[in-house]
Amino acid sequence: MHPALRLQAIEARAKRRFGQNFLVDQGVVGRIVRVAGVRPGDRVLEIGPGLGILTDALARAGAVVTAIELDRDLAAGIRASMPGVNLVEGDALRVDLHELMPGDGWKIAANLPYNVATPILMRLLDRGFVTAALMFQREVANRLVASPADDAFGALSVQVQVRARTERAIELPPEAFHPAPKVHSTVVRFEPVVPDFGTTPDGRPVSATHFDRTVRAGFAQRRKYVANSLNSAFERDNVDRALAAAGISGTLRAERIDIAGWRRLAGFLA
Numbered sequence: 178m179h180p181a182l183r184l185q186a187i188e189a190r191a192k193r194r195f196g197q198n199f200l201v202d203q204g205v206v207g208r209i210v211r212v213a214g215v216r217p218g219d220r221v222l223e224i225g226p227g228l229g230i231l232t233d234a235l236a237r238a239g240a241v242v243t244a245i246e247l248d249r250d251l252a253a254g255i256r257a258s259m260p261g262v263n264l265v266e267g268d269a270l271r272v273d274l275h276e277l278m279p280g281d282g283w284k285i286a287a288n289l290p291y292n293v294a295t296p297i298l299m300r301l302l303d304r305g306f307v308t309a310a311l312m313f314q315r316e317v318a319n320r321l322v323a324s325p326a327d328d329a330f331g332a333l334s335v336q337v338q339v340r341a342r343t344e345r346a347i348e349l350p351p352e353a354f355h356p357a358p359k360v361h362s363t364v365v366r367f368e369p370v371v372p373d374f375g376t377t378p379d380g381r382p383v384s385a386t387h388f389d390r391t392v393r394a395g396f397a398q399r400r401k402y403v404a405n406s407l408n409s410a411f412e413r414d415n416v417d418r419a420l421a422a423a424g425i426s427g428t429l430r431a432e433r434i435d436i437a438g439w440r441r442l443a444g445f446l447a
Contacts, residue, residue, distance in 0.1 A: 199227045200288050200312075202353035206234040212346045212366050213286040213310035215240050222278055222306075224269045224287040224297060229255045232262060235286060243277060245269050269297050274304040285309035291317075291360075295333065302340045302369065303385075309367040310346060318345060318363035325435045332396040332431075335439050336389055339374065341367045375440030377447045378422075383440070384447075391443040395431040402428045411446055419445035 200206070209231060215221055217239025226232040226244040232255060235242045243263040246252040252266045265277060270293060283306045289297055291314045298311065313321065316329075322343045323329035337343060347364035351357035374388035394410035395403050404427030407416045420427045423441035425434060434442070 198354040198356060198358045200230055200353060201228070201355045202349070203230065205347065205349060205353055206231045208347055209286055209310050209312075209364055210234050210238050212364060213284050214308045215284055215286065220278070220280075220283050222283055222285045222287075224285075225290055226255055226262075226264075227251055227288065229259055231286060231288065232259060236261060240284075245272060245277070269293075270300065274300060278304060278306075281305075282307055285311065288312040291358075298337065302337065302367075305369060306367075307369075310364055311367065312349070312362055312364045315348070315361040315363045318365050321365050326433055328432075330432045331399070332392045335392045335396075335436055337367075339388070339436055339439075340372045341369045343367055373440060375442075375444035375447075377444050381447070383443045387447050388439070388443045391446055392439055395434070395439070395442070399431060403431045403434065404428070406431060407442075407446075415446060 213221070215235060215238045219240045221235050221240040221242050223232055223235060223242060223244040226246055228251070232242060232244055236259060241263075242259075242261075243265065244255060245265050245267055246255060247266070247268055249266060252264055255262060256264050265272065285301060285306050286309070289311055294311075294313050294317060301309065301311075317333075319329040320331055320333045321337055322345050323331070323334045344366045345363060346366045349362040349364070351359065351361065353362070372385065374383040374385055376382055390410065391407075395406050397409060398406045403425070404416055404420060407420075411419075417427065419442055422445045423438060425438050425442065
């Protein structure tokens with residue numbers, strides 16, 4: 178069934194339950210496939226296939242597609258129109274990604290649900306993949322690709338960029354969706370790197386949990402100096418010693434500290 182006809186059949190129920198905004202611009206999907214680097218035979222995960230426009234493009238590119246869909250009506254449409262897709266009905270925040278994506282070499286392409294896009298992204302980064310093309314609200318995308326000293330640079334920027342290279346890839350207006358949202362959207366390309374969360378003074382690697390805790394604490398009160406923000410989560414004496422050892426002034430704002438600086442801080446605060 179053509180996506181427009183499928184939309185007419187399920188739109189009222191789907192909108193009422195989840196408030197979806199469906200990607201309907203056929204010209205965009207091919208670009209997303211290319212940004213994700215999809216080649217024939219690739220195993221590709223799609224989250225929230227919706228009407229299946231991107232799903233169809235991935236399949237046409239020769240990918241072996243696994244899709245996660247929470248909406249049972251949308252899932253039924255995908256199952257009926259694309260029987261070759263491995264469709265899983267479930268919540269991307271709860272499904273076991275290692276079980277869903279066995280082995281290595283996976284690529285990801287998705288128009289993520291904006292209200293849960295960030296936690297889904299972090300789960301995907303923890304799972305690992307080759308490349309991903311993921312769509313976000315533009316303001317979130319700005320944070321994902323921001324550099325130190327940018328207004329958008331924050332805890333999310335650091336936590337993602339320590340795990341992957343990020344690149345703004347495609348800008349989409351509201352008219353690319355139905356119903357048109359009130360926000361603009363951006364596709365971001367991700368290429369994971371081996372994460373380096375820093376080391377302690379005695380040479381032990383810093384855990385991802387401790388690194389993330391340090392970064393979140395540092396950005397918790399953006400208007401304050403980083404020393405004051407860190408004091409809310411760590412002992413003041415430890416903070417002062419860590420800042421001095423890391424060569425970072427306590428009177429800096431968190432957004433002025435680059436990722437290497439956060440690694441050093443996490444190491445001395447571990």
